Amino acid sequence: MVSNKQLEVHLERIFGYHSFRPGQREIIEDVMKGEHVLGVLPTGTGKSICYQLPAMLLSGTTVVVSPLISLMMDQVKQLKATNFKKVVAINSFLDSKQRNEIYRQLHEYKLIYVSPELLQQDAFMHRLDKLHISLFVIDEAHCISQWGHEFRPDYLRLKDVIKTLAYPPVLALSATATPKVQKDIMKALDVGEMKKHINPIDRENIILTIRKVTNKQEKLEEIDGLLKKYNVPTLIYFSSRHACENIAQLLSGKWQDRRIAFYHGGMEQLDRVIVQQQFMNNQLDIICCTSAFGMGINKSNIRLVIHYHFPAEMEAYIQEVGRAGRDGLSSLSVLLFAANDLYLPKQIVENELPSSASIHQSFEVLSHLANKGQPLPINQKEIGQLFSLTETQWNFLQYQFEKHGIIKERKINFNENKWQHAFSTIQLYRDERLIQKEAKLMEMVKWIQCTSCLREELFIQFQDAFTKPNNHCCSNCGFVLDDWTPIESKSSLKKDAESWQTKLESLLLLGDKK
Amino acid sequence: MYLEKVIDYALSQIKDRRSINSIFYLLKGKKSIQTIHDAEIFQLERFFGIHKTLHIDTFEAVIQQMRSDGLIMKGAIKDSFLSVTEIEKVPTDFRAYFNGLKFESIAPTFMNRLLLLIQTYTNSQMKNKSFIPIIDIPDIIAWVKYFYRQNKNREADILPEMYHELHCLLQYVDDMEASLFVDRLTGYQHYGMSTGQLKEKYKISKDDVILLHTAVVHKMISLIHQDKKDYPLLQGLVDYEEYTSILTASAQKTFRFFKMGLTVEEISRKRGLKKNTIYDHMVEIALHEQEFPFHQFVDEQAQQLILQAIKTNPSHRLRDIRSTVGDSISYFQIRLMLTKFTRLTRDKHGKQQTT
Numbered sequence A: 001m002v003s004n005k006q007l008e009v010h011l012e013r014i015f016g017y018h019s020f021r022p023g024q025r026e027i028i029e030d031v032m033k034g035e036h037v038l039g040v041l042p043t044g045t046g047k048s049i050c051y052q053l054p055a056m057l058l059s060g061t062t063v064v065v066s067p068l069i070s071l072m073m074d075q076v077k078q079l080k081a082t083n084f085k086k087v088v089a090i091n092s093f094l095d096s097k098q099r100n101e102i103y104r105q106l107h108e109y110k111l112i113y114v115s116p117e118l119l120q121q122d123a124f125m126h127r128l129d130k131l132h133i134s135l136f137v138i139d140e141a142h143c144i145s146q147w148g149h150e151f152r153p154d155y156l157r158l159k160d161v162i163k164t165l166a167y168p169p170v171l172a173l174s175a176t177a178t179p180k181v182q183k184d185i186m187k188a189l190d191v192g193e194m195k196k197h198i199n200p201i202d203r204e205n206i207i208l209t210i211r212k213v214t215n216k217q218e219k220l221e222e223i224d225g226l227l228k229k230y231n232v233p234t235l236i237y238f239s240s241r242h243a244c245e246n247i248a249q250l251l252s253g254k255w256q257d258r259r260i261a262f263y264h265g266g267m268e269q270l271d272r273v274i275v276q277q278q279f280m281n282n283q284l285d286i287i288c289c290t291s292a293f294g295m296g297i298n299k300s301n302i303r304l305v306i307h308y309h310f311p312a313e314m315e316a317y318i319q320e321v322g323r324a325g326r327d328g329l330s331s332l333s334v335l336l337f338a339a340n341d342l343y344l345p346k347q348i349v350e351n352e353l354p355s356s357a358s359i360h361q362s363f364e365v366l367s368h369l370a371n372k373g374q375p376l377p378i379n380q381k382e383i384g385q386l387f388s389l390t391e392t393q394w395n396f397l398q399y400q401f402e403k404h405g406i407i408k409e410r411k412i413n414f415n416e417n418k419w420q421h422a423f424s425t426i427q428l429y430r431d432e433r434l435i436q437k438e439a440k441l442m443e444m445v446k447w448i449q450c451t452s453c454l455r456e457e458l459f460i461q462f463q464d465a466f467t468k469p470n471n472h473c474c475s476n477c478g479f480v481l482d483d484w485t486p487i488e489s490k491s492s493l494k495k496d497a498e499s500w501q502t503k504l505e506s507l508l509l510l511g512d513k514k
Numbered sequence B: 001m002y003l004e005k006v007i008d009y010a011l012s013q014i015k016d017r018r019s020i021n022s023i024f025y026l027l028k029g030k031k032s033i034q035t036i037h038d039a040e041i042f043q044l045e046r047f048f049g050i051h052k053t054l055h056i057d058t059f060e061a062v063i064q065q066m067r068s069d070g071l072i073m074k075g076a077i078k079d080s081f082l083s084v085t086e087i088e089k090v091p092t093d094f095r096a097y098f099n100g101l102k103f104e105s106i107a108p109t110f111m112n113r114l115l116l117l118i119q120t121y122t123n124s125q126m127k128n129k130s131f132i133p134i135i136d137i138p139d140i141i142a143w144v145k146y147f148y149r150q151n152k153n154r155e156a157d158i159l160p161e162m163y164h165e166l167h168c169l170l171q172y173v174d175d176m177e178a179s180l181f182v183d184r185l186t187g188y189q190h191y192g193m194s195t196g197q198l199k200e201k202y203k204i205s206k207d208d209v210i211l212l213h214t215a216v217v218h219k220m221i222s223l224i225h226q227d228k229k230d231y232p233l234l235q236g237l238v239d240y241e242e243y244t245s246i247l248t249a250s251a252q253k254t255f256r257f258f259k260m261g262l263t264v265e266e267i268s269r270k271r272g273l274k275k276n277t278i279y280d281h282m283v284e285i286a287l288h289e290q291e292f293p294f295h296q297f298v299d300e301q302a303q304q305l306i307l308q309a310i311k312t313n314p315s316h317r318l319r320d321i322r323s324t325v326g327d328s329i330s331y332f333q334i335r336l337m338l339t340k341f342t343r344l345t346r347d348k349h350g351k352q353q354t355t
């Protein structure tokens, strides 16, 4: 057994941190005791340490279920960079050769990240069952609840997985779980008593402001005003890739002394890594991005987060704003709102679910495959193309198809009568989900329009109390921009006038030797 | 601007014998018999697969723009266009760098290895063991690890050699092209530019960034291939095994059975594929195999007959040729002879694609 004092020693030795952040220690202590734990910690306070440290100290293997492959990959990269080598991420993007290689040495890893769908594969579960699993972690546990903002139906199957593995200690973690969602998580996991560690998710050092404008032009003027006043690490969030690229280009033209780039999910993998790392490495001042950015980012000095478009749920807003001021220093959030913005999120919400036409079409593709005796394609990309669905839409349908016995893993079971029934049930369910999502959107809109304290209204549905900052609270509590004087970062902009020869020389570290 | 130039050249080679989409598939590197065949017939092998992420909307927008700029005009067959400008037979600018049919799959591997190798060695020299690798493809990471171990005893020489060889290779391209290439590289505490950033810096479109960068990489591999001994370090990054496998995976399987002496019927039964599919494979094999036994499928007399018909039908359309030779000859036989004809003319013109 590791004593409390020793925990700190290990934290320093393995991760180089001198002390725990609020909330971490309590969760880790219970995890080390072998309790089932539900932990809620605000974004940016090191949720992952809560299982990474125990993974290193416990004798067996720690399994982490994570919903996003990109997030998983980022974490593994970061861990490997800090000399934590016995870690691996397994997902459906690996080809069979790579996967078999990993399966063969599965017992050698201390920490295994998996995507939820992998836990449905018998071959993998069989391997996992042979290991000594000392901790089973469910990251982003709110995905298990229909009331969570990112409901992932396949999370509902985790209950059976835990049962198959003979109930190892479970740790469910989330940064955005309302009391209702917390209850859902515990009910859905069904592991008996769970120790709850619910930390307040409000962040005192982030000033919340909303600026109402009438059109796009005024939004740009607002942004110009902010950039003129503050030269600080900045994120600007957009809900469309197109706007994200366009505004980035416009701003780069206007602000020649700032280094600006854009980032969204449609970019090539290499470009994504590059932009992310440039920002971490202080080679960039401003990133125009979509919600795809920031998951794996732990840059501590982001001072300003601007929302060019508002997100479709309050949970998403809290997460995005929470990327600011992780060093605890005063940071600012500015949400720009124009009345005709209401249209865009509604469309996005609708796009997250398959339309009735595409549900119908998916059934046709399935029966076509069944007729030819073909199984489903292995990789996500092919599935997406075959069914003309996005990843989120396919995730939604895949679970429904499995639930109705239409597919099992890659096999398709054709039965005309059953399919008729399933089709209408799935349609109904989809409509119900849409209504829920629209309700969440309306909540967000209502919050934007409210006249009382923004902080209070935002956090009231997540927790009983919140910390009221001493001076700067929100734009409804009398905060004005002139009051804010953040710590400015020194921009080290180099004029790029070197020849390629010189650049190549210094890149390859040959400059000094001459 | 660069994409337009590529399209313009392709159009001037095709001379109104194919629809505009054939160029789209060519640039995407579609592994279909038609696309590979077209590449050979129109001597556009160099452009095969040079822009795999090209989007159809972008392509169509560029065509529209070229049309309204008066660079191209509507052709005689459906969805075809003609180039208005007179273009030299062999391009002399960046378009000459490409060698798509040969390099489309080895070029990305080469570049990924180079990127990760530079990042690894610069960080290692600065004693920084913890950095986020910019390439996260397992095969590439494994290769770089292997390379690093193999060259453990001469670690200090790698970067100077790398500089020398890259510097040497980049002399062969324009300054702007070299500069774009160098800007993309990542080293110690310095991350290279993204496609979006290069686009901003050089004031060209995203697709032009991709094309120009690919062009430079192809040029480098060509140069390395020509004088391996001048580039002892970088020639190790070229994967010669991938070099020859332009056959689709399925055709390769058919080819293995064929070499074992099985007939088309037998292969078709064994593989559970339609006979026509196997015929497609045979045509694909015939295009690339120097020693293909054409006589097994077409006797000498029929060969002469078909070759004659091909010469009198410059469009090379199968239907036209069939009506000249008559029904006793199958489409499969005509397609085989078309590949033979393509190879004959190519050899006569003194293979342009050897570099």
Ligand SMILES: [Zn+2]
Pocket (backbone or CB within 6 Å): A452, A453, A454, A455, A456, A473, A474, A475, A476, A477
């Ligand atoms: Zn307030």
